Amino acid sequence: MTRISAKYLAKRVVISYVTILIIMTLLFILLRSMPGNFISGMITPEMTAAQVERLEARWGLNDPLWLQYLRFLVNYQMGNFGWSPTWNTPVWQLVIRRLPRTVILFGGIFILGFMIGPLVGMYLGWWRGSSRDQTVFTGGLLAYSMPVFWIAWLFIWLFNFELGWLPSAYMLTPFPEFELTPLTVIRDLLWHITLPLISVAAVGWVGSMLVMRTQMNNVTDEDFVHLARAKGLSERTVMIKHAARNALIPVATQAIVGIAFIIDGSVIIENVFNWPGMGQILVQGVLNRDFPTTQAIFFVLAVLIVVARLVTDIAYTYLDPRIKFGEEG
Amino acid sequence: MAAEERSWYQSTRRKWEPRFERIARGWRRYRQHRMGILGLGILVFFSFWALFPDVFAPHSPQWTAYLGTEPGRLTARQVETLPHPPAFGDPFYAPLGTNDYGTDIATLMVYSAETALYIGFAAGILSSLVGVPLGLISGYYGDTWIDETIQRIADITYSLPFLPLVIVLVAVRGITTTNIILAIVIKSWVNNCIIIRGETLSLKERAYVDSAKVAGASDARIVFRHILPNILPLSFVYLAQDAAAAILTQAALAYLGLADFTTFSWGLMLQNIQSRGYIFQAPWWLLPPGIAITLVAAAFYFMGFSMEDVANPQRD
Numbered sequence: 001m002t003r004i005s006a007k008y009l010a011k012r013v014v015i016s017y018v019t020i021l022i023i024m025t026l027l028f029i030l031l032r033s034m035p036g037n038f039i040s041g042m043i044t045p046e047m048t049a050a051q052v053e054r055l056e057a058r059w060g061l062n063d064p065l066w067l068q069y070l071r072f073l074v075n076y077q078m079g080n081f082g083w084s085p086t087w088n089t090p091v092w093q094l095v096i097r098r099l100p101r102t103v104i105l106f107g108g109i110f111i112l113g114f115m116i117g118p119l120v121g122m123y124l125g126w127w128r129g130s131s132r133d134q135t136v137f138t139g140g141l142l143a144y145s146m147p148v149f150w151i152a153w154l155f156i157w158l159f160n161f162e163l164g165w166l167p168s169a170y171m172l173t174p175f176p177e178f179e180l181t182p183l184t185v186i187r188d189l190l191w192h193i194t195l196p197l198i199s200v201a202a203v204g205w206v207g208s209m210l211v212m213r214t215q216m217n218n219v220t221d222e223d224f225v226h227l228a229r230a231k232g233l234s235e236r237t238v239m240i241k242h243a244a245r246n247a248l249i250p251v252a253t254q255a256i257v258g259i260a261f262i263i264d265g266s267v268i269i270e271n272v273f274n275w276p277g278m279g280q281i282l283v284q285g286v287l288n289r290d291f292p293t294t295q296a297i298f299f300v301l302a303v304l305i306v307v308a309r310l311v312t313d314i315a316y317t318y319l320d321p322r323i324k325f326g327e328e329g
Numbered sequence: 330m331a332a333e334e335r336s337w338y339q340s341t342r343r344k345w346e347p348r349f350e351r352i353a354r355g356w357r358r359y360r361q362h363r364m365g366i367l368g369l370g371i372l373v374f375f376s377f378w379a380l381f382p383d384v385f386a387p388h389s390p391q392w393t394a395y396l397g398t399e400p401g402r403l404t405a406r407q408v409e410t411l412p413h414p415p416a417f418g419d420p421f422y423a424p425l426g427t428n429d430y431g432t433d434i435a436t437l438m439v440y441s442a443e444t445a446l447y448i449g450f451a452a453g454i455l456s457s458l459v460g461v462p463l464g465l466i467s468g469y470y471g472d473t474w475i476d477e478t479i480q481r482i483a484d485i486t487y488s489l490p491f492l493p494l495v496i497v498l499v500a501v502r503g504i505t506t507t508n509i510i511l512a513i514v515i516k517s518w519v520n521n522c523i524i525i526r527g528e529t530l531s532l533k534e535r536a537y538v539d540s541a542k543v544a545g546a547s548d549a550r551i552v553f554r555h556i557l558p559n560i561l562p563l564s565f566v567y568l569a570q571d572a573a574a575a576i577l578t579q580a581a582l583a584y585l586g587l588a589d590f591t592t593f594s595w596g597l598m599l600q601n602i603q604s605r606g607y608i609f610q611a612p613w614w615l616l617p618p619g620i621a622i623t624l625v626a627a628a629f630y631f632m633g634f635s636m637e638d639v640a641n642p643q644r645d
Contacts, residue, residue, distance in 0.1 A: 023485065030501060033501060134363075138631070141630045145577065145622070145624075145626035146623045150580075150599060150615075151619075153608055154619075156608075157608070157609055261491060263493070267492050267493060271585060283585050286497060287500075287586060297493070302490055305488050305490060309488065
């Protein structure tokens, strides 16, 4: 039953862990080369030199670099991200509170994008070269070229400003007048998430559509497609049950790669819709020179990507019967 | 003497003719794609804007509504009318209206074309210059430690969140157009590298590579003379896609407040309309920059996908 051996699983986990370590090292180098340091956000012109010195000593900035690096590695793996001068709370708490919100938005975008894209790509690839294919394909590329925040503004203008149907900001109603039960909260969440999701989906479906279209076109001439047709199956059954299933595999690969790119979309969309997630404080942290927050958010997003890649990678090897990893060969 | 010259001319001509022939054949295939021609047309149009902005712009960038280029002050009543909707001669000529400072939107649009095209071409070319050679090397020495090293680096780069990385890099290095381009390239070379590697892996098994090897050609000669010409069309496809992605990334950075404020750019125009709070009041200011970004990015995508068909003809 299980095609994935423990050895393969262990190897993947170790590679992911090493990747995270390397990313941490890069992050350390990157932020040490940034002008200013962790305490520049806390120093005010009225502070005396002695006070600045005391701050430096407290944050361990006078220690040798290797010690700082080691401390950074250990602290980060323990989830000890330091103290945010902007929000005046431990960064860990910021992350814990905001991570689920980002994951909700991120998951929604991911699912929606990979539901619409392959479906459209399937039809376009099957009838490649037809005028309908040309029109939808050109239109899709045009949609792919739109700045996400701009199309989001247009949607806000239409659905919020003109029609007043959907809210344009926040994840939940800030001061709810309705009774707070799980059902109403979920309904409120869905109501708030609609506009961000539509905005990203309007652009994001194209990526998987492009891959699916190419793959679909590649399988149209395969033997098993001709066989299915010769068996007398309807065109629709051949397309969906026989061609599309095989074309889907490279789309799954692309989904793994695409995870990193969806993060970008959610960073922007969080800022447009005031979604209280991690992308929002990342940008604010960079602009306020809030080093601990910036560093921690970057790290958590990177870990999120690595973990998501690991999970999809394993799921993918599990789903595709032709891949036999973990067995010698 | 004359005979010698003619023979030199003829031998050169014989040497180059097949290459011209190949380019001409590619162009004929490319021309069949209405989408590719459309993309090329859009790009040429915006290139004219970028090259000769003073010809196409109705005013100079220093021009202000009501005052023109004269120094002076707007009256309170005049300031109230800003941002001014499109006006044709009365009280001033501004075909796309003005922003809240009284600068002509059409002028800003024309002068911004240069930044977008510069970022697109520079980021596209740079990521190809990094990604294509690495992909070639990685593919040619497939399954050796060289390949493994390059693939590990690519893997780690894939795991970095792109936009956060660019945001941090730009914040570290200072917000200039050059730094934005460099930050984009740090991530975008990976795609080119992976694709070129895959293509090289299959190309190096071809018979003509074997015969070159038997003839005693060095690795460098095989890679650059025999494999590179075959992957060049494909690398142009990804160059175009990188260019489009770079233009969109610049707009996104500008939206987040990380635009180079010393140059004109469409992203900056959109950032301004947001920071000054006129998104829902001034459609003549909101729509043109977004449409322009979309058109230029789409032009690169259109050309890329049409070239893909030239590079890798599909079965009809």
